[in-house]
Amino acid sequence: MGTLYRRFPTKTYLVAAVVAEQVARVADDAEVVLARVDAGARAADELTAFLGRVVEAAATDRAVKAAAQALGAEPGDHAEEARALQAVLDAVADLPLHAVMATGHAVEPSAPRPPPNAEVHPYVPHAVVMPAVSLVVGHGGHGTTMQALAHDLPLVVMPMHPMLDQSMIAKAVEQQGAARVVRRNASPERIRAAISDLLASGPHRQASARLGTRLRAEPGDAAAADRIGTLAATPA
Known part of the structure; x- marks a missing residue:
C-alpha cells in the first residue's frame, strides 16, 4: 500500500x-x-x-x-458516523425544537447522548416523520433526500462517504437552493448555524417546495413497477 x-x-x-x-x-x-x-x-x-x-x-x-x-472503513468501524451523529445532537441542544434521530444500522441507538429536546431511534419510517417535521439533516443518501424534497423540506446535508454519490446529491440540491452542505467533521456550531438558517423563512423554502412539486408529479414507483414487469415479460 x-x-x-x-x-x-x-x-x-x-x-x-x-x-x-x-x-x-x-x-x-x-x-x-x-x-x-x-x-x-x-x-x-x-x-x-x-x-x-x-x-x-x-x-x-x-x-x-x-x-x-x-x-479504516472495515465493517464495524463506524466511529466517524458516531461522531457526526453526536455533533448533530449537540448542535440542536440549544435550539427551540424537538429533534428525532434515526441512527440506522451503523451506530447503536444507545451510543449517542441526546439532549432533552431530542430522541434517538434505530429507524424511523419516512412516511410517519416527514409530514411532521420542518427540515431534515441527512448524509445525502438518495432515498432520504428524495423523501424530504417530496415533502417540501429543505435539508442540511452531511456527506459521509466521498466515494459514493452523496457529495454529488448534496451539491445538486444545494445548487437548487434547497440545502446547506456541511462537512462530515463539521463542528456543532457549524451544524447549528445551518439548521437555524433553514428553520427560518426564506428562498430555500420556495426551492424545496418547487422541487417537491416536480417530484410528486412524477409517476415514481408505478412507472418503475410497470418497467420491471415489461422487462420480466420480455420473451427469450
Missing part, C-alpha cells in the same frame, strides 16, 4: 480511484447486458445474472477490501 499511496494525496483519493475502477467495470458489463437484450436475450435472466456479478464482485474484490482497510 505504501507504493500505491504515493500516487494519491490522501487515502480517500486512493479509495475513490479503486472504487471508480470497479464502477467502470460494472458499467462496461451493463453495456454488454444491454447489447444481449437488444439481440434477443431474455431481459429478466440477463438482469438477474448481472446483479449477481455485481454483488459477487463487491464481496470478493481484494483491491476494494485493501483500500477500505487503508481508509
